[in-house]
Every structure is written in C-alpha cells, then in structure tokens.
Amino acid sequence: MTDTTATASRASSEGRRVALLVLGLTALLGIMLTAFALPAIHSGAKGDVPIGVVAAPPAADQLTQRLGGSFDVTVYPDAQAARQAILHRDSYGALVVTPGHLEVMVATAASTAVAQAITQVGTGVAAALHVSPSVTEVRGFPAGDPRGAGLSAGALPLALGGWIGAVLIMQLIASSRSRIVAVFAFAVVGGFALTAIIQFGFGTFDGNYLLTSLAAALGIAATAMGVLGLRELFGNIGLVIAAVALILLGNPLSGLTSAPEMLPAPWGFIGQLLPPGATGALLRDVALFDGWGATHGLIVLVCWLVVGLAFYALGLRRQASKDIEPSAQPDETAATVDAAH
Incomplete structure (x- = not known):
C-alpha cells in the first residue's frame, strides 16, 4: 500500500512538472512571437x-x-x-x-x-x-546586394554565434585564462570570416575589409564575453539573461531590417544598447559610410566587453572564495580542540 501511494505521488509530481514545463514553453513561444512580430508590425516613421x-x-x-x-x-x-x-x-x-x-x-x-x-x-x-x-x-549598397539583405540577415547568426560560442568555450576549456584567449581568438577569426562572407560572398559591403573585420571582431568579442561573464557570475540564470538580451530582444530590436528610429519607442533605443543592434550599426557605418556615426556602436560594444570581463573576474573570485572556505574549516576545528586541551 505504501509503495503504491509513493508511486502515485511520484507520478502526480512528474505530471505537474510536465504541465508546468509545457505551459512555460508555450509562454516562452508567445513572448518570442510577440518580441519578433510587434516591432515589425508597428514600425514606421513616427517623428524620430x-x-x-x-x-x-x-x-x-x-x-x-x-x-x-x-x-x-x-x-x-x-x-x-x-x-x-x-x-x-x-x-x-x-x-x-x-x-x-x-x-x-x-x-x-x-x-x-x-x-x-x-x-x-x-x-x-x-x-x-x-x-x-x-x-x-547618395549612398546605396553595392550591386551584388542592392537591398542589403546580407547585413539584415546577420543579426541572428551573430547573436546565436556569440551565445553558442561562449557556451562551447565554457564546456570544452577548463582554464579560466584559456577561455578568455579562446573568446578573443574566436572573435578575430570569426570577424574576418564573417566579413569575408558578407563582403566577398554576398557583395553587401564594399568598404575597407580590414576595418570592417575588426568591427565585426569587436561585436563577436563583446557578445561572447558578455555571455561568459553572465554565466560565471550568475550561473545558469546568466545564460538565460544572455539569451533574452541577445536573441529574444537583441535580434528583433536591432533595427537592421528597417531603422532604429522606425521602431516603437523606446524599443529602438534599447535595441541599440544590445550587441546585435550595436554591431549591425557599427558594421554599416564602417563598411558603407567610412566610419561616420560609428561612435555609439563602439562605445556600446566596448562597454559590453569590459562589463563581461568584470563579471567574469568577479565570478572567478567568488568561486575561489568558496573553494577556500571548506579547507579552512578543519584548521579551525583543530584550533578549537587544542584550545580546549
């Protein structure tokens, strides 16, 4: 009778977990649909x-x-x-x-x-x-991609690439210093590769390849380091925060398919404070407008990079403190015993 009751209790508990999971995933899909669709539906010139x-x-x-x-x-x-x-x-x-x-x-x-x-x-x-x-x-896209589809399509791969890259680096590389080296190496190689695809494969850019590649590398480094820092400081919740910032909000609010000023306020402004929007704007300014207007994107991405590094360092310091505390307990116990004698 007891075993039957326990089995029924476990089945009921598992059923509740399944129901909550299904409801949570459905809510997540609804939020994602809203985040992606509303800016597009309500975009347009509104005075800005x-x-x-x-x-x-x-x-x-x-x-x-x-x-x-x-x-x-x-x-x-x-x-x-x-x-x-x-x-x-x-x-x-x-x-x-x-x-x-x-x-x-x-x-x-x-x-x-x-x-x-x-x-x-x-x-x-x-x-x-x-x-x-x-x-x-006055300034159009090159003939190879007159609508600039290559730039518009780059926001989601950038967001996903930075997030996935950071997760894989954390999973496959144990050394803290090596992880940072891997992030910057990935950013440089990925930046040059991404720019080569967009410029020589799609024909979207016709500017200075080196400078555009460095701008792309900064965007990737800021994205990946931001994810790494959030994960190190806040654990798995940090990965969720990064996914929301980069994919759920960053991609649809990037303004790459229209313009930040055409999105409903204040979402266009918020989108330019997130890596996908800032990187897209920086690439556009560097590759197509000789760097004019690039200051905002540079500042935003450098801030994400610096804050990501700071979060990463704080997370490592906190973990080091936790590792030291257990080893100190035997010494304290021994000292207490000696004092008693």
Missing part, C-alpha cells in the same frame, strides 16, 4: 527619423510642418550641405525644392525601408507642389 529639407523660407516652413509628424526635420542651406549630412549619418535623406523641381535624396545603405518611405513622401510633396520629382541615390 532625421530628414533634411532644402527650400526657400516659406516653402521650408511648410515642409517642416507637413513632415514633422513623421520625421525629425532639419533645414539645410543647400543641396551640398544636405548631401554631407546624409553621408555623415546625420540624416537619412533630404527633399531639395527648386523652382519647378523636387529632388529626393536617399541613402539606401542607411536603410532600405527609410529610403522607400522618403521616396514616397517626396513623390507626394512633389504632386502637392505641382513640380516634377527625381530621386538621387
């Missing part, structure tokens, strides 16, 4: 996308008011200044109004989605002003 306007004062004021609900408008003195702003990553495009004509300046390399949105807006403005429009591509 920088755009330039070149026009005479009355027309410039009218355009600023008309575009203000969808774009962050800056008035430039001439077309050359607007072009420089685009190339320096201060603006995604510009509308240049001259008598009888409207020139729509876009930079597909900055964002295909934003370039399309600016083109549509420019066409509407030209119709309202009864002038003829034209579209000027």
Whole structure:
C-alpha cells in the first residue's frame, strides 16, 4: 500500500512538472512571437527619423510642418550641405525644392525601408507642389546586394554565434585564462570570416575589409564575453539573461531590417544598447559610410566587453572564495580542540 501511494505521488509530481514545463514553453513561444512580430508590425516613421529639407523660407516652413509628424526635420542651406549630412549619418535623406523641381535624396545603405518611405513622401510633396520629382541615390549598397539583405540577415547568426560560442568555450576549456584567449581568438577569426562572407560572398559591403573585420571582431568579442561573464557570475540564470538580451530582444530590436528610429519607442533605443543592434550599426557605418556615426556602436560594444570581463573576474573570485572556505574549516576545528586541551 505504501509503495503504491509513493508511486502515485511520484507520478502526480512528474505530471505537474510536465504541465508546468509545457505551459512555460508555450509562454516562452508567445513572448518570442510577440518580441519578433510587434516591432515589425508597428514600425514606421513616427517623428524620430532625421530628414533634411532644402527650400526657400516659406516653402521650408511648410515642409517642416507637413513632415514633422513623421520625421525629425532639419533645414539645410543647400543641396551640398544636405548631401554631407546624409553621408555623415546625420540624416537619412533630404527633399531639395527648386523652382519647378523636387529632388529626393536617399541613402539606401542607411536603410532600405527609410529610403522607400522618403521616396514616397517626396513623390507626394512633389504632386502637392505641382513640380516634377527625381530621386538621387547618395549612398546605396553595392550591386551584388542592392537591398542589403546580407547585413539584415546577420543579426541572428551573430547573436546565436556569440551565445553558442561562449557556451562551447565554457564546456570544452577548463582554464579560466584559456577561455578568455579562446573568446578573443574566436572573435578575430570569426570577424574576418564573417566579413569575408558578407563582403566577398554576398557583395553587401564594399568598404575597407580590414576595418570592417575588426568591427565585426569587436561585436563577436563583446557578445561572447558578455555571455561568459553572465554565466560565471550568475550561473545558469546568466545564460538565460544572455539569451533574452541577445536573441529574444537583441535580434528583433536591432533595427537592421528597417531603422532604429522606425521602431516603437523606446524599443529602438534599447535595441541599440544590445550587441546585435550595436554591431549591425557599427558594421554599416564602417563598411558603407567610412566610419561616420560609428561612435555609439563602439562605445556600446566596448562597454559590453569590459562589463563581461568584470563579471567574469568577479565570478572567478567568488568561486575561489568558496573553494577556500571548506579547507579552512578543519584548521579551525583543530584550533578549537587544542584550545580546549
């Protein structure tokens, strides 16, 4: 009777665990679907996308008011200044109004989605002003990948690669120092390999291969070291935190398929503070815009790298303290016995 009761109790307990696991996994799938789908569904110009306007004062004021609900408008003195702003990553495009004509300046390399949105807006403005429009591509992707699909597709492999790489390094390498060496070696080799695939295989980049590879290496190092540090300091919970930051949030909020400014606030800003978004932006700026606008991505990735190293060192120190404590107990016991005698 006792054995039967125990068996029934174990079966009931296991059934509850199965039910909780199924419910937890279902909730996780729902959260993942929401995280991936909502930014795409609600993306669009919402007043944060920088755009330039070149026009005479009355027309410039009218355009600023008309575009203000969808774009962050800056008035430039001439077309050359607007072009420089685009190339320096201060603006995604510009509308240049001259008598009888409207020139729509876009930079597909900055964002295909934003370039399309600016083109549509420019066409509407030209119709309202009864002038003829034209579209000027200030900086596009190379002919091998005119839509920049190679860059957009790189966010998830980067996030997964950094996470998986860190986990494998922890599983296969025992030495703490060797793990750090492995992370940086993986980052350098992986960075050069990743850039070679995107630049020479896909044709997405046409910039300096060495500098772009170093930018990719920094992204991989920051990602992997962040995972390693979180795992060492917080255990398996750290791996969960890393997976959420890199995959569940970092990938859909990276803005690589549209632009950070087109995501619902504050998600676009948050995405640029995570390695996938920061690495994607850094690669775009270095490979396609000669490094203009790269400061933010550099700062974010260096912070992830430094914090990851700090977490790793703190985790090792805590583990070393735990290892010392048990060995001290016999000595303390012996000292107590000697004192009693």
